Amino acid sequence: MKAGIIGLPSAGKTTIFNVLTRGKAAAGPAAGRKLDPNVGVVKVPDPRLNFLSSKFNPKKTTYATVEFVDVHGLVGAKGQDLALAPVRTVEALVHVVRWFQDESVPHSDGTVDPERDKRNLDYELMLADIASIEKRMERLEKDLKKIKNAALEKELAYLQQAKQWLESEKPLREMEVSDEEKKLVKGFAFLSEKPMLYVDNIGEDQLDRLRRPHAEVPLRAGTAQTTICGKLEAEMAELPPEELRSFLSDYGLSESGAERLIQTTYRLLGLISFFTVGEEECRAWTIIRGMNAQQAAGVIHTDLADHFIRAEVCHYDDFVKYGTMQALKEKGLLRLEGKEYRVKDGDIITVRHSG
Ligand SMILES: Nc1nc2c(ncn2[C@@H]2O[C@H](COP(=O)(O)OP(=O)(O)OP(=O)(O)O)[C@@H](O)[C@H]2O)c(=O)[nH]1
Numbered sequence: 324m325k326a327g328i329i330g331l332p333s334a335g336k337t338t339i340f341n342v343l344t345r346g347k348a349a350a351g352p353a354a355g356r357k358l359d360p361n362v363g364v365v366k367v368p369d370p371r372l373n374f375l376s377s378k379f380n381p382k383k384t385t386y387a388t389v390e391f392v393d394v395h396g397l398v399g400a401k402g403q404d405l406a407l408a409p410v411r412t413v414e415a416l417v418h419v420v421r422w423f424q425d426e427s428v429p430h431s432d433g434t435v436d437p438e439r440d441k442r443n444l445d446y447e448l449m450l451a452d453i454a455s456i457e458k459r460m461e462r463l464e465k466d467l468k469k470i471k472n473a474a475l476e477k478e479l480a481y482l483q484q485a486k487q488w489l490e491s492e493k494p495l496r497e498m499e500v501s502d503e504e505k506k507l508v509k510g511f512a513f514l515s516e517k518p519m520l521y522v523d524n525i526g527e528d529q530l531d532r533l534r535r536p537h538a539e540v541p542l543r544a545g546t547a548q549t550t551i552c553g554k555l556e557a558e559m560a561e562l563p564p565e566e567l568r569s570f571l572s573d574y575g576l577s578e579s580g581a582e583r584l585i586q587t588t589y590r591l592l593g594l595i596s597f598f599t600v601g602e603e604e605c606r607a608w609t610i611i612r613g614m615n616a617q618q619a620a621g622v623i624h625t626d627l628a629d630h631f632i633r634a635e636v637c638h639y640d641d642f643v644k645y646g647t648m649q650a651l652k653e654k655g656l657l658r659l660e661g662k663e664y665r666v667k668d669g670d671i672i673t674v675r676h677s678g
């Protein structure tokens with residue numbers, strides 16, 4: 324699963340990307356001229372997996388991961404196409420919104436105005452979608468003049484509807500689409516259709532925003548919001564873990580914003596984790612909410628799905644409560660489930676297979 328970090332120039336995208344990936348990609352205005360995006364794989368922190376590892380003491384602990392792509396700032400109509408290309412293939416967008424005030428970092432629109440920036444960038448995404456729709460419609464109309472084709476007509480009708488929707492300044496993620504229509508337009512990778520996480524990048528003098536719930540504008544469907552202080556997090560990323568806690572408490576904070584950002588992205592993508600445990604490895608596996616036991620087995624290995632017999636399932640919360648697998652068995656909380664069992668976030672699973 325991939326998330327793309329977007330935002331206006333110097334909003335702090337690369338700074339936050341480095342915090343997430345513990346990377347060292349060059350930040351600052353000069354870096355913005357580089358067109359290649361930064362790409363990094365990020366572990367999804369999970370206290371449940373830490374706990375399981377402490378119990379099973381495995382040789383290896385493997386966390387779920389999300390990939391982040393950091394593109395340079397969106398500047399002017401000509402640059403946009405270039406900058407947006409790498410985010411067409413991601414499953415979610417992370418929009419870093421500049422909140423921090425710092426005269427040494429100029430804003431492309433002169434002043435710091437987060438609501439305006441959000442609106443403008445959302446608008447750019449919708450314009451980009453309108454452009455791809457128009458291009459496709461032109462082609463379709465030409466073809467339909469030559470031959471009659473029901474599938475193409477349906478596609479055209481859908482695109483007309485989508486275009487109207489976008490022209491009323493609403494993103495495609497808010498438009499209801501039937502499964503059939505979804506299939507028709509799958510290849511388009513519309514930008515305003517992707518789930519969106521707004522990340523308010525605040526300055527060190529705005530930390531009180533972290534302690535207050537976000538209240539400016541109610542969240543719209545398919546979006547989430549989180550607040551982070553990029554600069555402070557960058558300093559935190561340099562600290563040894565034992566110093567991190569006192570650093571946080573010096574600022575009156577209880578957790579790092581980077582962890583929250585990663586977890587929010589994971590949830591926004593509709594992802595959940597199940598675990599496998601043992602002496603060799605304790606591992607969190609990523610699935611889409613709603614997947615069944617056989618599909619989940621296939622995420623571990625396609626062979627496990629093909630030769631699936633049953634899944635032995637218990638839940639993390641019960642494991643914490645009773646402490647051992649044996650105790651769970653005695654309580655009847657370690658069950659055998661069939662292919663169609665809907666896997667829950669936090670299930671601990673052993674796949675029984677023939678092969
Ligand atoms: N004061 C302050 N400065 C920040 C903060 N976050 C980022 N910066 C600074 O803002 C400048 C731009 O940050 P980048 O992370 O390069 O921004 P970007 O969005 O990647 O910029 P482009 O890729 O050029 O579009 C750098 O000099 C950062 O040090 C913050 O929270 N507070």
Ligand SMILES: [Mg+2]
Pocket residue numbers: 336337338350351354355393394395396
């Ligand atoms: Mg950058």
